[in-house]
Amino acid sequence: xxxxxxxxILGLLTGGVYALMASGQTLIFGVLKVVNLAQGAxxxxxxxxxxxxxxxxxxxxxxxxxxxxxxxxxxxxAVQWCLLRPLHRSDASQLSLLVTFxxxxxxxxxxxxxxxxxxxxxxxxxxxxxxxxxxxxIGEVRLAACLLSLAVLGALxxxxxxxRFGRAVRATVQNPTAARxxxxxxxRVAALGYGLGAATAAAAGAVYxxxxxxxxxxxxxxxxxxxxxxxxxxxxxxxGTVVAALAMGVVSALVxxxxxxxxxxxxxxxxxxxxxxxxxxxxxxxxxxxxx
Amino acid sequence: MPVLLELRGVxxxxxxxxxxxxxxxxxxQGEVLCxxxxxxxxxxxxxxxxxxxxxxxxxxxxxxxxxxxxxxxxERLLRGIVQVPQERSLFPAMTVWDNLLMGGYLLDGTRSxxxxxxxxxxxxxERFPLLAERRRASAGSLSGGxxxxxxxxxxxxxxxxxxxxxxxxxxxxxxxxxxxxDTVGALAADGRTILLVEQNARSGLAAADRGAVLESGRxxxxxxxxxLLADPRVARLYxxxxxxxxxxxxxxxxxxx
Numbered sequence: 131x132x133x134x135x136x137x138x139i140l141g142l143l144t145g146g147v148y149a150l151m152a153s154g155q156t157l158i159f160g161v162l163k164v165v166n167l168a169q170g171a172x173x174x175x176x177x178x179x180x181x182x183x184x185x186x187x188x189x190x191x192x193x194x195x196x197x198x199x200x201x202x203x204x205x206x207x208a209v210q211w212c213l214l215r216p217l218h219r220s221d222a223s224q225l226s227l228l229v230t231f232x233x234x235x236x237x238x239x240x241x242x243x244x245x246x247x248x249x250x251x252x253x254x255x256x257x258x259x260x261x262x263x264x265x266x267x268i269g270e271v272r273l274a275a276c277l278l279s280l281a282v283l284g285a286l287x288x289x290x291x292x293x294r295f296g297r298a299v300r301a302t303v304q305n306p307t308a309a310r311x312x313x314x315x316x317x318r319v320a321a322l323g324y325g326l327g328a329a330t331a332a333a334a335g336a337v338y339x340x341x342x343x344x345x346x347x348x349x350x351x352x353x354x355x356x357x358x359x360x361x362x363x364x365x366x367x368x369x370g371t372v373v374a375a376l377a378m379g380v381v382s383a384l385v386x387x388x389x390x391x392x393x394x395x396x397x398x399x400x401x402x403x404x405x406x407x408x409x410x411x412x413x414x415x416x417x418x419x420x421x422x
Numbered sequence: 423m424p425v426l427l428e429l430r431g432v433x434x435x436x437x438x439x440x441x442x443x444x445x446x447x448x449x450x451q452g453e454v455l456c457x458x459x460x461x462x463x464x465x466x467x468x469x470x471x472x473x474x475x476x477x478x479x480x481x482x483x484x485x486x487x488x489x490x491x492x493x494x495x496x497e498r499l500l501r502g503i504v505q506v507p508q509e510r511s512l513f514p515a516m517t518v519w520d521n522l523l524m525g526g527y528l529l530d531g532t533r534s535x536x537x538x539x540x541x542x543x544x545x546x547x548e549r550f551p552l553l554a555e556r557r558r559a560s561a562g563s564l565s566g567g568x569x570x571x572x573x574x575x576x577x578x579x580x581x582x583x584x585x586x587x588x589x590x591x592x593x594x595x596x597x598x599x600x601x602x603x604d605t606v607g608a609l610a611a612d613g614r615t616i617l618l619v620e621q622n623a624r625s626g627l628a629a630a631d632r633g634a635v636l637e638s639g640r641x642x643x644x645x646x647x648x649x650l651l652a653d654p655r656v657a658r659l660y661x662x663x664x665x666x667x668x669x670x671x672x673x674x675x676x677x678x679x
Contacts, residue, residue: 294530301513301524308511311473311504312576313496313528 136266137387138380143269145379146276147337149372151352152359153283154330160303160366161323164214164226170353171234172328176202176335177344178241181252191252191336192274199332206328207321209233214324215317234349241346252339275337282333283372286326290368299323303366358402362412370414377401423450424486426615427472427584431481433639434471441467443639444481449584454606454616456630456647458623458656463636465619466508469586472617473505474498485584499528502583506573508592508619514562518572521561522546522553525579542579550575567598574605585609585616592621603629627651 158166180194290296301309363370386394427449470476474495526539547553591599620626627647635643
């Protein structure tokens with residue numbers, strides 16, 4: 131029993147970090163109808179930038195987020211403006227897959243050139259410290275990472291729900307032509323939306339680098355998980371994404387602890403397949419479609 | 423009345439296919455003009471060219487003598503051109519009230535703009551009781567007729583100089599259709615300038631000061647509603663191109679103005 135609860139705690143904390151990474155993916159899909167294959171690479175890029183700032187300047191990995199996030203915001207907005215915007219509307223959804231994959235490969239290439247392909251982790255002094263609460267171990271980094279995720283997700287929800295920009299985003303997601311007819315500049319909203327999605331990858335990257343070891347190729351593994359979460363949550367639903375990420379985290383941790391770590395990753399995809407067999411639209415796909 | 427909108431030899435199309443082959447049309451300030459014609463004649467395309475959703479090929483679109491052709495939909499909106507498209511244009515997951523406020527999106531970037539948008543929204547809620555009654559309902563839960571009323575109210579939030587209404591009655595049940603034409607009539611009585619596209623020629627022309635018949639991308643006839651309805655060429659055009667019988671059938675909801 132103790133082992134089960136410990137696994138659930140670990141799973142929830144890990145799921146929180148995945149929720150952050152995948153929420154950017156969901157936002158981009160919602161606004162642009164683009165399956166952003168570069169999201170994993172953006173997370174890894176952020177992990178490297180965070181690692182460099184920590185190693186070279188001694189900046190705490192969590193404090194690198196406010197530096198790396200604006201940089202990735204600009205990169206994301208530039209990718210949308212320069213590479214995705216010019217795509218012809220009729221075949222944009224297929225071509226955007228190729229374009230975002232190309233961006234992922236480009237980032238991977240640059241990272242390999244600059245950092246080589248060795249694995250690394252970000253190791254602040256508190257990386258391996260943990261608290262023990264009622265006999266259960268809670269890693270400091272994982273807890274802080276999960277809290278950061280919740281804070282960023284909360285900020286994202288406020289931004290979408292309460293601001294003029296948020297209304298423009300939601301309007302564009304729900305009815306792009308109508309939004310345009312009311313004066314919403316679709317291209318600008320799309321660029322800001324992609325930028326915002328990339329910025330969440332920045333927050334996630336710093337955290338990812340402390341929890342997992344990574345190299346420039348790590349984005350392949352990451353993107354397959356992110357896509358699974360986004361599909362499981364019901365494409366385009368932020369709430370669904372968070373629930374799916376937590377569910378995936380818990381299932382992986384439980385399987386890892388109770389059966390074997392070998393099956394842990396695999397269980398991720400088994401859950402996806404099982405859910406899609408019963409609910410092809412994902413957990414929240416039908417109810418919240420278009421709501422973000 | 424001064425001329426508000428003028429189309430001079432406008433061509434436009436989608437991709438390589440040209441839909442409008444030189445449309446000439448004028449619309450006076452305070453006038454309601456109904457554009458009728460068979461399916462595929464280019465009626466909606468005319469509206470899209472005026473609102474800027476579609477670029478003009480050759481020819482010019484002028485508002486109060488100022489060319490619009492290079493302006494984006496947003497810039498045209500700023501000049502007071504509001505389009506209510508044929509397809510549903512509410513944001514289904516937003517509340518009715520938020521949908522209404524989105525009509526003032528261009529204005530609400532500043533504090534005073536936001537106040538103004540709210541003042542206008544409150545005024546519209548008095549005119550359209552539905553807005554107050556279903557204020558917190560999600561727009562997607564409204565019936566088709568109710569949605570159209572919210573769309574029309576939302577279009578009024580910017581106090582437009584020119585309203586483009588694309589088949590507002592399409593797909594609605596008779597009572598809702600009557601309500602739409604009542605609203606159009608009320609707007610006309612207010613002195614609004616409206617370019618109305620209608621498949622239902624009788625109801626459309628009855629609500630308008632003047633009509634224009636579009637066929638194969640050109641304006642073939644213009645005249646008062648009564649003249650056009652009595653014109654045998656109108657009937658022939660309708661039946662000739664795709665057999666649109668609406669112009670022929672007596673419409674129980676038509677009103678003479």
